[in-house]
Amino acid sequence: MEYLIYCDESTKRGKLCSNFYGGALVKSIHFEDVVNRLNRYKSEANITGEVKWTKVTAPYLEKYIGLMDVFFDLLQEDKLKMRVMFQQNLVSDDIIRHFTKEEHEESYFKLYYQFIKHAFGLKYSNLTNEKINLRLYFDQFPDKKSKVDKFKNFIYDLRLSEDFINANLSIRFDDIVEVSSHDHVILQCADIVTGAMFFRLNKLHLEKNEETGRRGKRTIAKEKLYKHIHKRICEIRPNFNVGVSTSNDGDIINKWNYSYSHWKFTPSQVVKKTLQF
Template sequence: MEYLIYCDESTQRGKLFSNFYGGALVKSIHLKEVVSRLEQYKADNNMHGEVKWTKVTAPYLEKYIGLMNVFFDLLLEDKIKMRVMFQQNAVSDQITRNFSKEEHDQSYFKLYYQFIKHAFGLQYSGTGEEVYVRLFFDQFPDKREKVDKFKGFINNLQYSSEFIDADLSIRYNDIVEVTSHDHVILQCADVITGAIFFKLNKLNLEKDPVTNKRGKRTIAKEKLYKQIHKRICETRPNFNIGMSTGTDSDLANRWEAPYRHWKFVPSEIVIDPIKLLNS
């Protein structure tokens, strides 16, 4: 068995929330069906190019809504898990304001490490058999030396007590950078992560400075976000997108839940933030 995790991120700073990391996890036994159903929808609706949140427009709105419905149908069938992590500026800025330049430079990979280690609750996923975790990252915007060091830290997660107890292994060659154009699951993760960024930063309220009206694309994106939120609420009624999702007094729900958010606070870092990329 393998867990395949497709990871997307945006380091764009929003007015209220920043550093968004999104990921979709698919078990190897479901991969063929998941990809087939998503790709078939795209083909049937002439969505031949790469699907991205930044490409959402009014003419394509219904097609994007349809694709998200296919994704969430799969999620409710327990064939995909989706996680989104982000930071609230008002909280994180108070903590990181005294960070050195070096610490700020390292934050991209430090946050990614936390996301992979904790967001999916992998330590609660034990199946009684060895499971390999494969990771597909949208191409990194950093130098190869930093990327290789980051991959080394991800690879070493398999030696942590949590991963050993859950019989999880990570092969170095299974930590790869990919082009999102070639991976429909990654494209869907981008759309969902982008929608959450859009809403939390109140971009749905932005108006054209000339007309003082919202643009057609903004209105279309808001409609797509509302449909995504509606489907999220099917996994957890009244889902609050700006807060960390609760566990209902059962930590195993960090794994079992089909969809979760994590509002990450820097003080939650469980490894030395200076040594992570400097050792």
């Protein structure tokens, strides 16, 4: 058995929330079905190129809604898991303002490390103790090779952690790879969901054109797509609040069990020293 995780991020500074990390996990036994269904929809809808949140426009809105329906159908069938992690500026700024310049530069990979280690609840994932290999597909990193290689080594060393050993999880170094989202439809869908959360949590749906005083067509289209995504999330978890960490409902194993959840990450002095780049 293998878990394949497709990871996307946006370190763009938002008015209210920043540092968005998103990931979609699929088990190897479901991989072919998941990819085929997503690609089949794209073909039937005549979507020939890469889909991304930044490409959402009014003419393509219904096609994007349709693709998200396929994606969330797969989540409801427990053939996919989706996680989104972000920071609220009001909370995190008071802590990270004490960071050195070097620590600010390293925070991108430190946050990614926390996301991989904790967001999916991997340490609770293997109740049968079957040996499971983890494959990680990252959208191409915006950093120099030396930092990327150090990050990959830290991810690789997770296999030596108590949590991974107890869950019988392993990672091969060659399975930690950078990819082009153009070639991976699961990663494209993760980008759309993550982008939608950045859009809504930073209240970009309220932005207006300075000249006309009205919202643009693209802004309206993105709001409609966000609302549809939120509606589908609420089918999984009623009254879902996108701005807070998702409750485990009293059972820590639900960090793994849930098909969709959010993590509002708060930095701490402990996290600050987690990785030494």
